[in-house]
Amino acid sequence: MKVALLYNVRHIYPDPNDPRSHKEADFDDRETIDAIVENLKVLGHDVLPIEANEEAYQILYENKNSIDIAFNYSLGINSKDRTAIFPAIFDLLKIPYTGSGVLTNALILNKAKAKDVMKSHGIPVLPHHLFKNGDDVKAELKFPLIVKPIAQGSSAGITNDSVVENESELRRQINFINSTFGDYALVETFIQGREFSVPMLGNPPEILPIIESDHSKLPKGYRKLDSMEVKWVFEEQSEENNLICPAKLDSIENKIKNIAIKVWDALGIKDLCRIDIRCDQNGKPFVLEVNSPPGLIPPEVSKTSYFPFSAKVAGIAYPQLLQKIIDTAQKRYQ
Numbered sequence: 001m002k003v004a005l006l007y008n009v010r011h012i013y014p015d016p017n018d019p020r021s022h023k024e025a026d027f028d029d030r031e032t033i034d035a036i037v038e039n040l041k042v043l044g045h046d047v048l049p050i051e052a053n054e055e056a057y058q059i060l061y062e063n064k065n066s067i068d069i070a071f072n073y074s075l076g077i078n079s080k081d082r083t084a085i086f087p088a089i090f091d092l093l094k095i096p097y098t099g100s101g102v103l104t105n106a107l108i109l110n111k112a113k114a115k116d117v118m119k120s121h122g123i124p125v126l127p128h129h130l131f132k133n134g135d136d137v138k139a140e141l142k143f144p145l146i147v148k149p150i151a152q153g154s155s156a157g158i159t160n161d162s163v164v165e166n167e168s169e170l171r172r173q174i175n176f177i178n179s180t181f182g183d184y185a186l187v188e189t190f191i192q193g194r195e196f197s198v199p200m201l202g203n204p205p206e207i208l209p210i211i212e213s214d215h216s217k218l219p220k221g222y223r224k225l226d227s228m229e230v231k232w233v234f235e236e237q238s239e240e241n242n243l244i245c246p247a248k249l250d251s252i253e254n255k256i257k258n259i260a261i262k263v264w265d266a267l268g269i270k271d272l273c274r275i276d277i278r279c280d281q282n283g284k285p286f287v288l289e290v291n292s293p294p295g296l297i298p299p300e301v302s303k304t305s306y307f308p309f310s311a312k313v314a315g316i317a318y319p320q321l322l323q324k325i326i327d328t329a330q331k332r333y334q
Contacts, residue, residue, distance in 0.1 A: 003045045003326070004060065004067045004095070006052045006074035006086050007033050014232040016159040019180045025156035025228065026075045028297065035298040036073070039319045052076060052086055060093055069326060070097040073293055080151060080183065081106040083292075098329040099293050104268045108290045109151045111186055114267065115287075121266040123259060124286045128188040133178060134171030146190040146225070147173040149181045153291055155231045157181060160223045163190050191286065192224060193279030196247055198260045199294065199310040201272045202328050205264055207257055209313040211306055212247035226276075235304040243304060245313045256285055263287055271329050274307055296321075 010027035012020055033049065040047045048063060050056050052074035060067070070090050076082030084106035090097040100108070107114050115125040130150065131137060143165050149157040157177055164170045170187070177185035195215065199208040215224035217240060222229055235242065249256060260275050267290065274294035279285045297305035298318050311321045 001045050001068040001326070002048065002063075002066050003040055004048045004050055004063065004070040005033075005037060005040065006050050006056065006070055006072050007036075008052050008075050008077065009033060014154065014156070014228055016228040016233070019176075022152070022156045022180055022228070025154040025232075026152060028073075029301075032297050032301050035301050036296065036322070039298055039322055040071070042319050043323050054078075056086070057089055060089060060095065064093045064095055067095050069329060070095050071322070071326065072097045072099045073296065075153075075293075081109065083109045096329065096333040098271050098325050100268065100270045100273070104270070105292060107267060108269075108273075108292045111148070111150055111289055112184070114290060118263060118266055118287055121262060123262050123266060124284065126188040126191070126286050126288075128186055130184040130186060131174045131178075132184055134174040137167060137171055137174070141170070141187065142189065143170075144190040145170060145187050147177060148186045148188075149177050150184040150186045152181065153289075154295065155226055155228045158225070158227050160221075160227060160229055162227065163223050163225065190225075191278055191280040193281055193283060195226065195276070195278040195288075196249075196256060196285075197306050197310075198256060198275040198277060199272075199307045200260060200264060200269070200275065201311075201324060203270060203332060205261070205269075205272075207260060208307075208310040208316075209246035210249065210253075210256065211310055212244040214242045214244050217242040236302060241304075243306075243309065245310055252279075252283065252285065259285060259287060263290060270332065272307070272325055 008027040009030055010024035014025040015021045037047050037049050050059050072086055074086045076085040084102045087102045087105055112130055118125050144163055146163050164173050174185040195213045197211040213226055263275050274291040276288040277285045278288050294307040295305050296307055299308055308318055
């Protein structure tokens with residue numbers, strides 16, 4: 001098949017102490033993209049790598065009649081609804097593609113809107129507030145809280161400092177998010193129970209082995225959350241392993257899986273995603289966010305990229321994972 005791979009490249013490795021790197025944390029290193037291309041070639045595909053920038057439309061237009069499918073690993077640029085850009089272009093050019101469509105991708109990127117939709121479907125989410133400026137803090141909020149960017153993934157903007165204990169820290173962190181991303185800060189209760197990642201693949205979706213982030217294994221001084229320090233320093237650069245897969249779920253397993261299926265249906269997800277769920281101190285699970293597309297860093301580059309890690313536990317080698325994603329998308333177009 002002729003497979004167009006749409007991607008975005010970062011220029012600075014994610015660094016909790018460098019705000020510039022937060023803006024590209026969602027993107028991938030060139031090494032990752034090259035490895036994905038090679039794995040697609042191992043499957044026998046003719047691969048057309050296309051960086052998802054302003055020049056991508058022309059390349060897609062010129063090759064639209066020869067492209068069998070677009071593997072959409074892009075996150076877009078130049079828009080607050082950036083993840084919707086390339087699905088819209090694929091639809092316009094009548095190019096089949098992997099992953100969710102325009103509306104779903106835009107909705108998932110905006111964490112607040114996604115939570116509103118999920119709440120309307122009876123899915124447990126935490127109450128949240130949006131702030132454009134630290135001076136706007138007036139709501140009666142109960143600490144501790146966590147402050148996040150409204151539309152970023154890969155733990156961008158989430159560091160040890162993101163958990164705040166008082167109003168002064170809250171204002172500081174809201175202003176950091178506003179100035180770094182030029183967008184709203186999302187503020188919600190910081191819950192401190194078990195945390196899970198739920199990878200989903202197929203239509204209807206199969207739930208792959210669920211991952212638990214064992215925060216008890218984090219070094220001293222690390223907040224117990226999936227921060228940039230945890231994701232990009234500890235998990236990627238340490239010999240220690242804090243990821244349990246499959247997670248030991250016992251009585252909560254069906255509840256977690258039922259929530260994940262409800263999220264998939266409520267948001268109109270297609271082909272694949274990863275849903276992050278965390279429990280409060282009483283063991284009640286809440287949806288934190290949805291990742292679409294989820295990270296797909298090949299194992300030769302990263303041993304802790306969650307989706308491929310889970311697939312490996314399920315007995316799915318990385319090239320076969322890519323092929324399954326392509327196959328499940330193709331079936332939708334047949």
